[in-house]
Amino acid sequence: MDKDAQGRVTDKLTGIVKAPVHIVEVAVGDTARLLKDSGEMQRGVGLIPGIIALVLGFLCLLGVAAFHFPQYLTTPELRHEYSVDVMRHILFAALVLAGSLAIMNLVLRRARGISLMAAILVALAVAWGGSHVPVADFPDHTPYIGLDWFILDLLGSTTIFVLIEKLFPLYKGQAIFRLEWQTDFIHFTVNHFIVGLILLTVNFLIHRLFGWAVNDGVQGFVQGIPFIPQLALCVLAADMVQYWTHRGYHEIPFFWRFHAVHHSAKTMDWMAGSRQHILELIVTRVGVLGILYVLGFSKGVMDAYIIIVGFQAVFNHANVHLPWGPLRYVIVTPDFHHWHHSSDTAAIDRNYAAHYAFIDYLFGTAVRGQKGFPERYGVVGDYMPDGFVRQQMFPFRRKA
Numbered sequence: 373m374d375k376d377a378q379g380r381v382t383d384k385l386t387g388i389v390k391a392p393v394h395i396v397e398v399a400v401g402d403t404a405r406l407l408k409d410s411g412e413m414q415r416g417v418g419l420i421p422g423i424i425a426l427v428l429g430f431l432c433l434l435g436v437a438a439f440h441f442p443q444y445l446t447t448p449e450l451r452h453e454y455s456v457d458v459m460r461h462i463l464f465a466a467l468v469l470a471g472s473l474a475i476m477n478l479v480l481r482r483a484r485g486i487s488l489m490a491a492i493l494v495a496l497a498v499a500w501g502g503s504h505v506p507v508a509d510f511p512d513h514t515p516y517i518g519l520d521w522f523i524l525d526l527l528g529s530t531t532i533f534v535l536i537e538k539l540f541p542l543y544k545g546q547a548i549f550r551l552e553w554q555t556d557f558i559h560f561t562v563n564h565f566i567v568g569l570i571l572l573t574v575n576f577l578i579h580r581l582f583g584w585a586v587n588d589g590v591q592g593f594v595q596g597i598p599f600i601p602q603l604a605l606c607v608l609a610a611d612m613v614q615y616w617t618h619r620g621y622h623e624i625p626f627f628w629r630f631h632a633v634h635h636s637a638k639t640m641d642w643m644a645g646s647r648q649h650i651l652e653l654i655v656t657r658v659g660v661l662g663i664l665y666v667l668g669f670s671k672g673v674m675d676a677y678i679i680i681v682g683f684q685a686v687f688n689h690a691n692v693h694l695p696w697g698p699l700r701y702v703i704v705t706p707d708f709h710h711w712h713h714s715s716d717t718a719a720i721d722r723n724y725a726a727h728y729a730f731i732d733y734l735f736g737t738a739v740r741g742q743k744g745f746p747e748r749y750g751v752v753g754d755y756m757p758d759g760f761v762r763q764q765m766f767p768f769r770r771k772a
Contacts, residue, residue, distance in 0.1 A: 399492060402485020407554065412547045418482025421473040426486050427530075428470035429493030431523050435463045436497045438519050439505035445519040447567060448512060456507060464503040470494050518567035525564060533642035533690050542640075542693040542706065542745060550639045558760040560646035563653065570650075574657045582662040591668025599672065606669045606677050610660045611727040617659050618724040619737070621652070629767035636756030636763065638749050640710055645689035649764060684727060689713075693745075704729050711739045714746030 403426065413419050438445045471494045477487035534548060563570075597605065621631035630649040637644040664674065688709035696705050704725050712723035722739045725731040732738035750756075757766060 395488060396492070398485050399489040402483075403489045406486055410547070410549050410551050410553060413549065418477040418480060418487065422477050422483035422486040422490065425470045425473035425477070425490035426493070428466045429474070429490040429497070431527065432463060432467050432470060432497040433493050433500070434519055434523055435459075435466070436500045436502065436505060438523070439463075439501070439507060442507060443510040443512075443514045444516050446516065447518045447521045448516070450520055450524075460503040467494055467497060467502060516568045517565045519565070521567055522561060522564035526560070529642060529686060533686060536687075537641060537691045540692050540694055542691050542710070546639065546641065546691050548641075550641065552638065552758060553643065555758055555760060555763070556637065556643040556647050559648065560643055562760065563646060563648070563650075566650075570654060570657070573654055574661060577654075577658045578662045578665050581658065582666050585666045586668070587666075590666075594667050595670045599670075602669060603673050603676050606664060606667075606673050607680060607727050609663055609667060610677065610681070611725055611731060613660045613663050614656070614726045615724050615731050615735070617656055618726070619721075622721045622724070632751050632756055633763045633766060635713060635751050637713070638754070640689055640691060640713060640749055642686050642690040644713075645685050647763070649767065651767075680727070688726075700729065701733065702730055703727065707745070708739075710746055710749075711742065713749050715748045715750050715752050716742075716746050718742055719746060720752070 406423070406426075413423070442451060470490055474487045474490040474494065477483050478491065537546075537548075594602065594605075618631075621627045630652040633649040634647055634652070637647050664677070669677070684704065688704055688706050690706055692706045694705070696707065699705070700708060704723075704727055708723055708729050711719045719739050719742070722737055723729075723732055724737055729738070757763060
């Protein structure tokens with residue numbers, strides 16, 4: 373074989389080797405740019421199905437990991453409740469949907485970079501076992517991160533709240549991927565992944581700080597109340613602690629350093645409520661759950677309360693406006709809580725309640741006489757740095 377022929381063969385082999393590398397580089401580059409970007413999504417170029425495929429592909433890969441290592445990656449309270457077979461069907465459906473959307477985009481030559489990345493993630497998930505990973509017996513008391521809780525909550529929250537925000541928007545022009553969404557998504561992710569550590573810390577502190585106050589007579593009386601009034605009392609007791617704790621965060625300068633992290637979001641949507649300092653998260657949960665532990669509400673009531681507080685914590689930050697009528701004076705709505713996050717002068721240190729709006733009217737801290745909606749959000753002076761780590765470190769800075 374002459375030198376020219378050898379050169380052509382070498383060039384072909386080099387091209388064969390470089391092609392997959394180039395494809396992966398394009399996929400990674402386009403995905404990285406997407407994750408750094410913000411603003412309205414361009415329509416008609418396959419971006420929306422590409423993003424759906426990418427998110428589902430990523431979550432499917434995480435789901436397969438959870439099947440492989442359930443003792444370390446799943447939440448004990450959850451894995452005792454859901455059916456493994458149902459989870460397998462959901463995982464299989466997600467793999468099919470993500471793969472179909474990715475292939476459709478690639479065939480139509482739309483959003484090829486992120487669609488290719490989605491296809492790679494789906495392929496990796498399938499190669500790792502897909503929805504057929506066997507689950508053997510495993511110990512139940514191991515250290516864990518809440519990967520399953522993160523997957524289920526992200527799927528549920530995006531499906532429910534993004535739809536509600538698009539159907540009933542407060543600000544119609546607000547993009548799903550608005551400014552600083554990356555920071556709030558990291559808060560969302562970290563809060564879910566360390567749920568085991570948070571629960572362990574909260575339970576330890578509750579028993580140490582409030583164990584002395586437990587009284588069998590009081591708990592028996594509370595548990596004897598019918599379900600609906602007992603639930604209403606549970607929410608009221610929790611909200612009274614929430615109100616005064618929340619008010620303390622605003623009115624005591626040292627505590628405000630931590631709470632300012634939550635208020636630094638300049639755009640309100642369903643993910644904005646995730647922006648929170650970890651120490652504030654623990655302290656607030658200890659206070660609220662401590663009083664509920666002392667009063668001894670029944671398990672059914674506590675389960676219902678957890679659903680209510682979880683929904684309101686997300687919903688009341690969402691970009692949503694509905695005609696609440698007189699109900700807005702009774703319960704906390706997105707309109708009510710948006711004013712709490714406003715940096716408008718009339719809204720500073722107002723609307724502290726988390727569930728019952730009448731508590732603020734009772735103590736004279738409700739925003740009154742304001743028509744329309746806030747013009748600005750965030751902390752006055754906009755001094756909070758962006759980024760999860762810098763926000764966690766902010767309260768400990770000398771000039772905070």
